[in-house]
Amino acid sequence: MSESLYSWGRYPDKPQRGHAASWRDDLPDLLAEVSKSHTSTLPYGNGRSYGDSCLSTSNHVLQMRSLDRFIKVDWQLGTVCAEAGVTLAEILTLAIPQGWFLSVTPGTQFATLGGAIANDVHGKNHHLRGTFGRHVLGFGLLRDREVWTCSATENAHLYGATIGGLGLTGVITWACIQLIPICASQINSTVVRFDNLKEFFSLSAELDHRHEYSVAWIDCLAKGESIGRGVFIVGDHAGYGALNVDKRNKLNVPLIPPLSLINNLSLRAFNHTYWHAHPSQRKQVRSGYEPFFYPLDRILQWNRVYGPRGFQQYQCVIPDSAAEVAMREILGAIADAGQGSFLAVLKRCGDIESPGLLSFPLPGTSLALDFPQKQGLLPLFLYLDRIVHEAGGRLYPAKDAHMSGVDFRRAYPAWEQLEALRDPSLNSHFWKRVTE
Ligand SMILES: Cc1cc2nc3c(=O)[nH]c(=O)nc-3n(C[C@H](O)[C@H](O)[C@H](O)COP(=O)(O)OP(=O)(O)OC[C@H]3O[C@@H](n4cnc5c(N)ncnc54)[C@H](O)[C@@H]3O)c2cc1C
Numbered sequence: 137m138s139e140s141l142y143s144w145g146r147y148p149d150k151p152q153r154g155h156a157a158s159w160r161d162d163l164p165d166l167l168a169e170v171s172k173s174h175t176s177t178l179p180y181g182n183g184r185s186y187g188d189s190c191l192s193t194s195n196h197v198l199q200m201r202s203l204d205r206f207i208k209v210d211w212q213l214g215t216v217c218a219e220a221g222v223t224l225a226e227i228l229t230l231a232i233p234q235g236w237f238l239s240v241t242p243g244t245q246f247a248t249l250g251g252a253i254a255n256d257v258h259g260k261n262h263h264l265r266g267t268f269g270r271h272v273l274g275f276g277l278l279r280d281r282e283v284w285t286c287s288a289t290e291n292a293h294l295y296g297a298t299i300g301g302l303g304l305t306g307v308i309t310w311a312c313i314q315l316i317p318i319c320a321s322q323i324n325s326t327v328v329r330f331d332n333l334k335e336f337f338s339l340s341a342e343l344d345h346r347h348e349y350s351v352a353w354i355d356c357l358a359k360g361e362s363i364g365r366g367v368f369i370v371g372d373h374a375g376y377g378a379l380n381v382d383k384r385n386k387l388n389v390p391l392i393p394p395l396s397l398i399n400n401l402s403l404r405a406f407n408h409t410y411w412h413a414h415p416s417q418r419k420q421v422r423s424g425y426e427p428f429f430y431p432l433d434r435i436l437q438w439n440r441v442y443g444p445r446g447f448q449q450y451q452c453v454i455p456d457s458a459a460e461v462a463m464r465e466i467l468g469a470i471a472d473a474g475q476g477s478f479l480a481v482l483k484r485c486g487d488i489e490s491p492g493l494l495s496f497p498l499p500g501t502s503l504a505l506d507f508p509q510k511q512g513l514l515p516l517f518l519y520l521d522r523i524v525h526e527a528g529g530r531l532y533p534a535k536d537a538h539m540s541g542v543d544f545r546r547a548y549p550a551w552e553q554l555e556a557l558r559d560p561s562l563n564s565h566f567w568k569r570v571t572e
Contacts, residue, residue: 141197144439145186146446147509147537150565152191154180154199160219160309163198164281167307170196171561178564179303181251182223184244186449187537188565189255189302198307200250206230207310215273217312220250225433227313228425229381236315237373237425239271243481245430250308255534256300256492258485260349260371260429266488267495269299271314279306279559288491297557300492302533304558304567320377323349323428325421326370329414333364333464340368340484348372349428351483355407356467356476356505363467366482367414371428382426386433389440396443396508400474407478442508447477448537450517451504453485454529459501462527466503466520473516477506493550496532504535514538533566544570 140151155177157166170177178192179200191197203219204226210216211234216227224238225245231237242257251257256269265271274287277294284306286295298305326343330336336352344350347370354366432438439447454462463482470476480503487499507513517538524531530547531539545551555571 141180141183141199143186143188143190144184145448145509145537146439146442147448148188148191148565149446150188150191150195152180152195152197154197156199156202158202160203163278163307163309167198167278167561168281170198176561176563178562179220179250179254179307181221181248181254182246184247184251185255186535187533188569189533189536189567190251191565193563193565193568200248200307203309208312211236214315214317215312216315217310218249219310220248220275220308222249223247224249224252231315232318232321232381232425233379235318235379237318239314239316240265240268241429242268243430244433246433249311249313253299253308253311254301254303256490256495257534258497260351260483262488262497263344263350263484263486264348266486267300267490267492267497269490269492269495270488272299273312273314275311276309277306278309283309294557296491297493297554299490300494300496301554302494302564302567304554304562304564306559306562318373318379320374321380321382321425322374322377322422323371323425324374325349325372325423325428326418327367327414327421328418329365329367329411329416331365332362333460333467336364336366336368336482337460343368343370344484346370351481353410354467354480354482354503354505355411356470356480357404357407357474359468359471363464363471364482365411366480367411374422380424382424384426384434386436388436389438392440393443396445396447397441398447398477398508403477410478445509447506447508448513448517449504449506449535450520451502451532451535452520452524452529453496453498453500453502453532454524454527455498455500458527458529462523462529463501463503465523469516469519469523470505473512475507475513475516477508480505493554494533494548496530496534498530500529504532536566539570541570541572
């Protein structure tokens with residue numbers, strides 16, 4: 137029997153049994169069979185979602201990774217059509233030597249094409265290019281035993297509902313995306329540390345619009361005057377240089393340790409050292425694209441360091457009008473609780489609309505950070521939820537394992553349109569939790 141599948145946070149503990157098709161033509165029978173035998177199913181990409189949105193209510197999923205063939209590429213126009221199980225890393229391996237890069241990439245290259253569309257993922261250039269869905273030219277959607285071609289002009293209702301549609305409208309079998317041209321695979325970045333949240337907002341206002349990419353790392357344990365201190369990074373594709381695919385060997389966490397290796401002591405030491413290691417004056421750095429976009433991908437299965445109980449990520453976005461005040465409150469509460477992890481990421485999102493019905497970003501500031509799963513986490517999350525709610529913000533379903541149905545339905549009023557278009561044979565633990 138194949139190994140059980142989990143979400144990236146390994147929480148909630150709902151192991152999934154995978155059912156794979158070798159060929160696209162086999163998918164209609166497989167979908168019908170699995171959903172009939174187990175009452176429901178769900179497409180599963182590469183399990184890089186943290187919470188329960190990639191977990192089927194029946195605990196039987198359609199494993200899409202085996203559908204990993206390229207269908208058509210056009211290096212004049214920079215378009216790629218591929219099966220939905222192809223990963224972003226596989227696309228980059230092909231596209232970079234030809235002088236093309238993903239228009240939008242999340243912080244992992246191990247997401248699949250189907251998964252990136254279904255969560256309408258965003259990256260460090262949201263302020264310039266919006267979400268992944270904006271660069272999707274079209275895709276095939278299997279539902280009712282037929283594959284529907286969907287684009288902005290063909291079956292547009294299914295196109296909009298499937299982008300950010302959490303795998304509920306059907307199975308994406310293939311997709312075509314638009315890439316952006318690059319001259320080199322390196323990234324030129326400017327790095328500077330900042331002392332508090334106010335400085336983050338002024339750096340962001342000054343620098344974001346001048347650079348393709350912008351992101352900040354935050355020390356979530358800093359308190360008082362130092363709340364929100366961190367390291368600000370902006371970057372652009374280099375104007376000259378080689379077009380090299382990064383092929384450095386990856387490290388691996390081979391086993392799940394019996395206890396989480398992340399605790400307050402290790403966290404405090406890491407955050408302190410990291411912040412001090414960065415320059416107080418702006419510094420120019422040239423690096424490969426992997427360390428810039430995907431620092432965590434270097435360590436395969438790093439999620440295991442959180443031990444058998446796993447972890448949750450909390451990602452919210454707060455509208456511009458309330459962002460600074462609400463972020464101060466949120467970061468203050470996290471620091472007071474002494475919880476949180478190495479990975480607090482702060483980023484301003486822009487106002488480019490997504491074609492997706494249930495897309496997460498809105499014009500404002502997004503915060504994402506990981507928390508080891510333990511008692512006492514839920515009360516903290518509920519406290520943070522109240523701040524997010526009052527500030528008019530929302531949480532990201534791709535990362536979520538706790539949001540209340542009331543909060544979800546208020547924050548995503550288009551959920552009923554998605555529910556109306558949901559393929560009844562597909563359902564996730566997330567969707568059941570927030571809509572029933
Ligand atoms: C280290 C790390 C960094 C990350 N950084 C970011 C970031 O910067 N921005 C961001 O937005 N996200 C980020 N993510 C989240 C990740 O990019 C998304 O969760 C992505 O959707 C995962 O893709 P997947 O292929 O693993 O899909 P899964 O996690 O397996 O599934 C995700 C959703 O897609 C659906 N799905 C998968 N395949 C198909 C298909 N063929 N047809 C229809 N539906 C399908 C599933 O049903 C599920 O609802 C990060 C994750 C990690 C681990």
